[in-house]
Amino acid sequence: MDKLSREEVLHVAHLARISLTEEEIEKFRVQLKVLMDDIDKIKEVKDFDDEMMYTPINENTRLRDDVVGEMLSAKVATINAPKKNGSFIEVPVMINE
Amino acid sequence: MSKYLDLGIKEIHELLVDKKITPLDLVEESLKRIKENKDLNAFITINDKVREEAKNLGEVDPDNLFFGIPIAVKDNIVTKDLRTTCASHILDNFIPIYDATVVEKIKEAKMLIIGKANMDEFAMGSTSETSYFGAPLNPLDKKRVTGGSSGGSASAVAGGLVPLALGTDTGGSIRQPSSYTGLVGMKPTYGRVSRYGLVAFASSLDQIGPMTRTVYENSSLLNILVGEDEKDLTSVSKDKEDFTRLIGEDVKGMKIALPKYFISDIVDEEINKRVKEVISYLKEKGAVIDIVDMNYLDTAVNLYQIIAMAEASSNLARFDGVRYGTRATAAKTVDEMYEKTRGKGFGDEVKRRIMVGSYILSGDNAKTYYDKALKVRDDITKEFNRIFKDYDLIIGPTTTRVAPLLGITKDDPHKAFMDDVLVIPVNMAGLPALSVPVGKNSEGLPIGLHIIGKTYDEATIYKLASNIEEVF
Numbered sequence: 114m115d116k117l118s119r120e121e122v123l124h125v126a127h128l129a130r131i132s133l134t135e136e137e138i139e140k141f142r143v144q145l146k147v148l149m150d151d152i153d154k155i156k157e158v159k160d161f162d163d164e165m166m167y168t169p170i171n172e173n174t175r176l177r178d179d180v181v182g183e184m185l186s187a188k189v190a191t192i193n194a195p196k197k198n199g200s201f202i203e204v205p206v207m208i209n210e
Numbered sequence: 211m212s213k214y215l216d217l218g219i220k221e222i223h224e225l226l227v228d229k230k231i232t233p234l235d236l237v238e239e240s241l242k243r244i245k246e247n248k249d250l251n252a253f254i255t256i257n258d259k260v261r262e263e264a265k266n267l268g269e270v271d272p273d274n275l276f277f278g279i280p281i282a283v284k285d286n287i288v289t290k291d292l293r294t295t296c297a298s299h300i301l302d303n304f305i306p307i308y309d310a311t312v313v314e315k316i317k318e319a320k321m322l323i324i325g326k327a328n329m330d331e332f333a334m335g336s337t338s339e340t341s342y343f344g345a346p347l348n349p350l351d352k353k354r355v356t357g358g359s360s361g362g363s364a365s366a367v368a369g370g371l372v373p374l375a376l377g378t379d380t381g382g383s384i385r386q387p388s389s390y391t392g393l394v395g396m397k398p399t400y401g402r403v404s405r406y407g408l409v410a411f412a413s414s415l416d417q418i419g420p421m422t423r424t425v426y427e428n429s430s431l432l433n434i435l436v437g438e439d440e441k442d443l444t445s446v447s448k449d450k451e452d453f454t455r456l457i458g459e460d461v462k463g464m465k466i467a468l469p470k471y472f473i474s475d476i477v478d479e480e481i482n483k484r485v486k487e488v489i490s491y492l493k494e495k496g497a498v499i500d501i502v503d504m505n506y507l508d509t510a511v512n513l514y515q516i517i518a519m520a521e522a523s524s525n526l527a528r529f530d531g532v533r534y535g536t537r538a539t540a541a542k543t544v545d546e547m548y549e550k551t552r553g554k555g556f557g558d559e560v561k562r563r564i565m566v567g568s569y570i571l572s573g574d575n576a577k578t579y580y581d582k583a584l585k586v587r588d589d590i591t592k593e594f595n596r597i598f599k600d601y602d603l604i605i606g607p608t609t610t611r612v613a614p615l616l617g618i619t620k621d622d623p624h625k626a627f628m629d630d631v632l633v634i635p636v637n638m639a640g641l642p643a644l645s646v647p648v649g650k651n652s653e654g655l656p657i658g659l660h661i662i663g664k665t666y667d668e669a670t671i672y673k674l675a676s677n678i679e680e681v682f
Contacts, residue, residue: 128568129523130530130545131561132553141562144623148566151624152519154512155582165581166588168414169400169640170444177443189307193534204532207544 233278252365256325282375285326297341300555310407328362336629357387382633385645389608389658400640401446404439412521429453456673462496472606510635516583523567591639608645608658648682
């Protein structure tokens, strides 16, 4: 069966920031190949014009004024944080050099 | 035992107005049915404050059709202080701090949220089997899937647990499960309903819509959901309209197109036969129906895969274990924490789509895949517009087959997309479309007719659907 290489799977897993178990790597070598083959079919579409469609909305696409609105308190904003220290969210080391 | 929930919304409303029943009676009946039908697995979380909310309504006079009616809300729509998981392990402890705009609207109408409906994880799937909490079952045959991704919403309404539900539709996720469970399901025009508070999957495709037992109830519920919202700048400003206004009107003179692709050999014979019966009936009633050629329909699944996976990979980057959700412990660096959290928190379908989506958007691939898909998406939209110059509506079957047995598409990354081959083109063009039941096949499983309308022309869809509903 057609498969991606182990390295190819690990590459896309890194792009997506997802750790995989050995078992998953083997499974996704096959399954991701199926999807990669699927998306490649776009290359076969020959007859198309160059206009791109970013959104189905044609009218009144707009932006909000750049003004400060209502804000959440730190207490509310961090209510779901898995690890907190006072009003701060705690994460592992980000800079270690 | 009371059976108020089996009545139509209008009849329930009259009973409430006449004080023959209270909202609490409806809530108690709904909770009892949920308990008795636990095996349907339609809900992930039950609102434990709903009795209290119903009691508070007992003192108030009903002021609108939906006052005091229990409703299920798909679990990717955030509800303040009520757990919202997106059927994912990564959010299984997430308590939102605000209500989605649609939730504010149903609360304003004093509907009662019974609970959060099961679904495919992050709405990625077509059978609801990718839910971290297990698949909901099809009440019409418990060995079969409900379809997806709004499978819990479908199971809850078809199983009589609630009369109404909210679903979401990125590539058919309202219409396909509605078809599999014999319901009326509407994906409104992109921009009709605010997406604020809908956990984003593919932002240029996602839309919230109603899933109900009848066309009238569906259009009435849509009346409440729509409207421009400053918090979602893709929501559009439109004059207020009553989507029920054309219901029951004669179909004489309506011009309807039936694309050849929708009745090709990809569709089950029995379903094709039923579609032909519907056509004969409509012709008898004076509608004009032409079989038409439409280009690009067969590219829609391919476009959907590229656009939806790319947008999902970007949207789901926010689930990193920092601000909310489950965090993997024992990570020494922040990068390791992201990777472990996401590795542990997401299921297979979501991992596959994010990985391929990240690949699609990386470096030159974005041009090869995403940009090209947006170009062909523009062409498919123009093709719909070409047809709509001469026709009021486009019809076809909603699905190529009836609800499949549980388990048969699990772990097949390709099949998860093919179930939606007939409904996906609509999301590409942002059009409104509805599935209405047209009876059952020889095994007693529901068949759905798909009705596609012009942009913002939901009312004409309801007009045709109401005529069909009367007969089939």
